[in-house]
Amino acid sequence: MNELASKVIKTLRERSLHIAVAESITGGLIGATLTTVPGASKIYLGGVVSYATRLKSALLGVPDDIMREHTVVSEEVAIEMAVGLQNRTNADWVIAVTGVAGPDPQDGHEPGEVWICVLGPRIPSLPQSRQVERFDFEGDRDSVRLQTVDAALEMLLRVVSPV
């Protein structure tokens, strides 16, 4: 069982909140990590692995013109992935990740460049919590993916349980 995932599940369970995840670079690894925790099914709804560009539009509704203009490794696409998944799942919290694991660059982006969006609940008359961060991770393909999982879960914990 993953420690960070366990903390996420516990934190969300205490607040009766659900989470869904839209994954590109990690290919399902965030969901796989969250579900190492027994009882995760009460909190983690699931999500979409939009690894291929065309699944980002087909399964999440990311507009093609945004992907063309900004490339799929961008702040804009991370946000659209999160918004698209929240629309389709009604999850309270959504994490979306897009980036380059390597070994090769992609669309002019170096391996290790990762964008993470953490989107909060839509509550009438309150501004919606939306965090987006860019990371430039060092290391090989596996390392970049693992660092992306940790960074995403840490971002979520920071906003869900502010210190």
Added chain:
Amino acid sequence: MNELASKVIKTLRERSLHIAVAESITGGLIGATLTTVPGASKIYLGGVVSYATRLKSALLGVPDDIMREHTVVSEEVAIEMAVGLQNRTNADWVIAVTGVAGPDPQDGHEPGEVWICVLGPRIPSLPQSRQVERFDFEGDRDSVRLQTVDAALEMLLRVVSPV
């Protein structure tokens, strides 16, 4: 890099075929395993993690009455998950998995019960390849999930490259 995943990616690449995965019990672990392989993005499109029951209908179109009648850990739901994902992605091959990782039973099913469906390309005037198998794995939560990943990839390899 996972050996079995590497074999799957190589086998599909030689045949110019794409794959998508609908995961319940594994929570994203099949996608995460396939994407340990550099270059997986040319073959693995992505898919849906329909961990919660309601995402099986919302993201894959699994009919509610089928889930009620057969429970979500069933041959029928594994097939509907695969068909739903193929409709949404046009992937040549689709894997769908549903089961109980444990530690607790679910809907009357013991931990270790897993259904896997492997669905082949839709080619006009040819019958579609559709394999469904039930497994009863021993071991703890992590072990059941890892055995599910291996069994799914092995099933796919058997039908894509028959000996």
